[in-house]
Amino acid sequence: MRLIISTLAAIGLSAVFAGDVRADAAAGKAAFEAQKCTGCHYADGPAREKSIADQLAKKGPELWYAGSKFKKDWLNAWLQDPKPIRALAYNSLTKKNAGDHPKLSGGDAGNMTDFLMSKTSSEVKAGTIKPKKSLKGKSIFNKKMPCTGCHQSASKKGKVSGGLSGPTLVGASKRLNPDWIYAYLKNPTHFKPFKAMPTFAGLLKDKDLKNVSKHVSKLK
Ligand code: HEC
Numbered sequence: 001m002r003l004i005i006s007t008l009a010a011i012g013l014s015a016v017f018a019g020d021v022r023a024d025a026a027a028g029k030a031a032f033e034a035q036k037c038t039g040c041h042y043a044d045g046p047a048r049e050k051s052i053a054d055q056l057a058k059k060g061p062e063l064w065y066a067g068s069k070f071k072k073d074w075l076n077a078w079l080q081d082p083k084p085i086r087a088l089a090y091n092s093l094t095k096k097n098a099g100d101h102p103k104l105s106g107g108d109a110g111n112m113t114d115f116l117m118s119k120t121s122s123e124v125k126a127g128t129i130k131p132k133k134s135l136k137g138k139s140i141f142n143k144k145m146p147c148t149g150c151h152q153s154a155s156k157k158g159k160v161s162g163g164l165s166g167p168t169l170v171g172a173s174k175r176l177n178p179d180w181i182y183a184y185l186k187n188p189t190h191f192k193p194f195k196a197m198p199t200f201a202g203l204l205k206d207k208d209l210k211n212v213s214k215h216v217s218k219l220k
């Protein structure tokens with residue numbers, strides 16, 4: 001019994017010490033609530049339990065699957081220096097919402113990144129998509145399907161082109177987890193029941209959903 005108590009005390013103490021040097025998800029959760037992130041974002045899921053009115057009640061996108069969607073380093077950096085991702089007024093920082101987004105200090109961003117990275121979706125299976133060049137995926141993205149009609153992307157030489165109604169995919173390789181891209185293309189309503197992005201799962205074979213996911217996860 002004494003051994004158990006002293007072991008527990010040691011674990012408790014090391015957690016306290018670790019808290020000084022490492023980012024802390026519990027502190028991130030408290031800060032997420034204190035800094036009113038919840039005023040613009042849902043951090044609880046799943047999306048399908050929400051109505052259209054619920055979705056429109058928040059200015060920002062849902063974050064309840066952030067840990068499955070984002071790459072950690074991108075998230076940490078963006079929280080300290082948020083830049084627009086969506087060009088249109090809805091769910092966007094441009095136009096009338098310009099300058100609206102809180103900018104976090106390094107410490108707060110680290111804690112909040114840890115908190116958000118702990119929020120994952122079981123729909124996203126790790127290791128499904130290896131981010132490598134796919135010529136098939138590239139031709140689906142640029143020619144066979146209307147992806148570029150709604151999304152911006154950059155050419156090899158860095159020339160940006162494409163439509164503005166979807167989030168920009170410039171820098172998708174740094175921002176998005178390849179396995180999330182595939183899960184999202186396969187079953188978008190799991191993440192957003194009321195959505196402006198078409199469902200391609202019936203139009204493309206599973207293999208091609210994987211190919212186009214590979215292509216998107218390489219976009220610079
Ligand atoms: C006034 C409303 C508002 C508040 C408050 C707010 N956000 Fe946002 N947030 C937005 C909007 C709008 C976007 C979409 C930006 C874009 O796509 O250009 C966004 C985007 C994000 C994204 C990227 C999401 C994605 O899917 O691309 C993250 C992460 C994020 N916010 C975290 C936070 C955190 C953490 C806080 C609290 C410190 C916070 N936000 C507070 C409005 C807000």
Ligand code: HEC
Binds near residue numbers: 194
């Ligand atoms: C009719 C316009 C339209 C077309 C066509 C379209 N998308 Fe989208 N896409 C959107 C919109 C709008 C969103 C944002 C989803 C939302 O908020 O409802 C989105 C979201 C996404 C996202 C998630 C981005 C993020 O940061 O959240 C990816 C990845 C994506 N689309 C890839 C594709 C691919 C690949 C294709 C072609 C196979 C495609 N899209 C075709 C409009 C479109």
